[in-house]
Amino acid sequence: MIAEMLIVxxxxxxxxxxxxxVIGLLRFPDIYTRMHATTKATTFGSIFTSLAVVIYGFxxxxxxxxxxxxxxxxxxxxxxxxxxxxxxxxxxxxxxxxHRMGVRPIPAVCDRxxxxxx
Amino acid sequence: xxxxLITTGSVLVFYLILTAGxxxxxxxxxxxxxxxxxxSVVAGLLTKSFLCHKGDYRMLNPVRLVLAxxxxxxxxxxxxxxxxxxxxxxxxxxxxxPGIIRVQSDLKSDLGIFMLANSITLTPxxxxxxxxxxxxxxYIHNIxxxxxxxxxxxxxxxxxxxxxxxxxxxxxxxx
Amino acid sequence: xxxxxxxxxxxxxxxxxxxxxxxxxxxxxxxxxxxADRAVAVDTVNTLVIASxxxxxxxFNEMIFIDVAIVYAILSFVSTLFIAKxxxxxxxx
Numbered sequence: 436m437i438a439e440m441l442i443v444x445x446x447x448x449x450x451x452x453x454x455x456x457v458i459g460l461l462r463f464p465d466i467y468t469r470m471h472a473t474t475k476a477t478t479f480g481s482i483f484t485s486l487a488v489v490i491y492g493f494x495x496x497x498x499x500x501x502x503x504x505x506x507x508x509x510x511x512x513x514x515x516x517x518x519x520x521x522x523x524x525x526x527x528x529x530x531x532x533x534h535r536m537g538v539r540p541i542p543a544v545c546d547r548x549x550x551x552x553x
Numbered sequence: 554x555x556x557x558l559i560t561t562g563s564v565l566v567f568y569l570i571l572t573a574g575x576x577x578x579x580x581x582x583x584x585x586x587x588x589x590x591x592x593s594v595v596a597g598l599l600t601k602s603f604l605c606h607k608g609d610y611r612m613l614n615p616v617r618l619v620l621a622x623x624x625x626x627x628x629x630x631x632x633x634x635x636x637x638x639x640x641x642x643x644x645x646x647x648x649x650x651p652g653i654i655r656v657q658s659d660l661k662s663d664l665g666i667f668m669l670a671n672s673i674t675l676t677p678x679x680x681x682x683x684x685x686x687x688x689x690x691x692y693i694h695n696i697x698x699x700x701x702x703x704x705x706x707x708x709x710x711x712x713x714x715x716x717x718x719x720x721x722x723x724x725x726x727x728x
Numbered sequence: 729x730x731x732x733x734x735x736x737x738x739x740x741x742x743x744x745x746x747x748x749x750x751x752x753x754x755x756x757x758x759x760x761x762x763x764a765d766r767a768v769a770v771d772t773v774n775t776l777v778i779a780s781x782x783x784x785x786x787x788f789n790e791m792i793f794i795d796v797a798i799v800y801a802i803l804s805f806v807s808t809l810f811i812a813k814x815x816x817x818x819x820x821x
Contacts, residue, residue, distance in 0.1 A: 442738070443738055446738060446742050449742075449779075450742055450745050450746070452637055452641070453745075453746060453749055453776065453779070454745070454749060455640070455641050455644050455645075456640075456772065457749045457752050457753050457772065457776075458644055459640065459643075459644040460753060460756050460768070460769065460772055461752065461755060461756055462644065462647065463644075463647075463649075465651075466762060466764050466765050466768065467651060467653075467680065467682070467694045468649060468651055468696060469756075469765065469768055470680055470694075470768055471640055471643075471678070471680060471694075471696050472640060472644055473768055473771065473772045473775075474674060474675070474680065475633075475636050475637055475640050475675060476637060476640050476641070476644070477772055477775045477776065478675065478775070479633060479634075479636075479637045480779070481775055481776070481778065481779040484742065484746070484779045484782070484783060485779065485782045487783075488782055488783065488785070488786055488794075491786060502574035502575075502580075503574070503791065505573060505574040505580075506572075506573065506574045506575075506791055507785070507786070507791060507794070509570060509571070509573055509574075510571070510791065510794040510795065510798070511782060511794060513570070513571065513798060514778070514782055514794055514797050514798050514801065517798050517801040517802060518775065518778060518779075518801050519675070520671070521801050521802065521804070521805035522771070522775060523671040523674045523675055524671065524805070524809075525771060525804075525805055525808040525809060525812070526674060526680065526768075526771070527670060527671075527674055527680070527681050527682075528808065528809050528812035528813075529764055529767050529768060529771070529808065529811075529812045530680055530681070530682045530683075530694065531682060531683050531812070531816065532764065532767075532812040532813065532815050532816030532818075533762070533764035533815070533816075534682055534683060535816040535817060535818070536762070536763075536764065536815055536816055536817065538762050538764055540651055540652070540653060540694065542649070542651060543651050543652045543653065544650060544651070544652040544698050545652040545653065545654065545698065545704075546652065546653045
């Protein structure tokens, strides 16, 4: 019963943060602020929805002692790490490319990179 | 020879983690063990010049690996939770004051800069936009520049984090 | 062997919400004023699809879905890096 409630809680948190990420993608004014929403919120939300699978796997392993649930949990953990690292690096790549392409942050109080590399 | 052994060992460990729970020798079946050794030897032969091309083996130190795991599940996850609450607040209220600032860092090694840039991207209000290769300065898009901070020419790296001193952790792991 | 807990009722609604969010992200894909905005939208859709695949693997009791999700994450990472190189004008030749 406790494990079930924990899984539901983690799934709800993950879904809320994913929704906030997509709403931020639609609402924010320029690409850099949009990237704040998508990178942080969707990575965090996806980590939490996958964490539900990890909790489920260890819980069923504990109850049934069936090794397929160990495989499920370990593969979900590896998927979480792959997701977090690839999201961080690819958002950095897109931000760098956008600044090189000439997209400037439109509401901005300062732009030190513009002064350094015009 | 040493790069080949390190690459083969890493690939074999990763293969064994992926196939854990398949049989009775420990956690693995005989066919998975044989297939893992064959695949990792082939992968080591093909990619031995990519993983450690600088001849620098300090990340083999188990203390550093344990510290890296502690770093990810401890202070880093704490900062990440705070960052997401911050982003949630700004998505709902649209109270933003964006700008690109310059951050100076003491970290010198490639791995240290890589970890610092990734940590900055996933922690409060900041995204790494570009890195100066010579001086190791990072150019960071901050979603909420403080009042009066837009005239400061440069920041120190530990000023970006409020809950834990992440650059000190990274220095202990990677330098 | 069938496990009665595999039929827990809360995996499908979460997958439905995630796929609806992916549909919303394609609005930014259609609107986006610059190519970089579209790349960000595609990255978001990829992340949401990976999260859905991981949940569906529990629902269908198919371990292979998670392996597909890992490979999908790595392939989408490589494709995003190439898109970034392309729109940044760093691809030579």
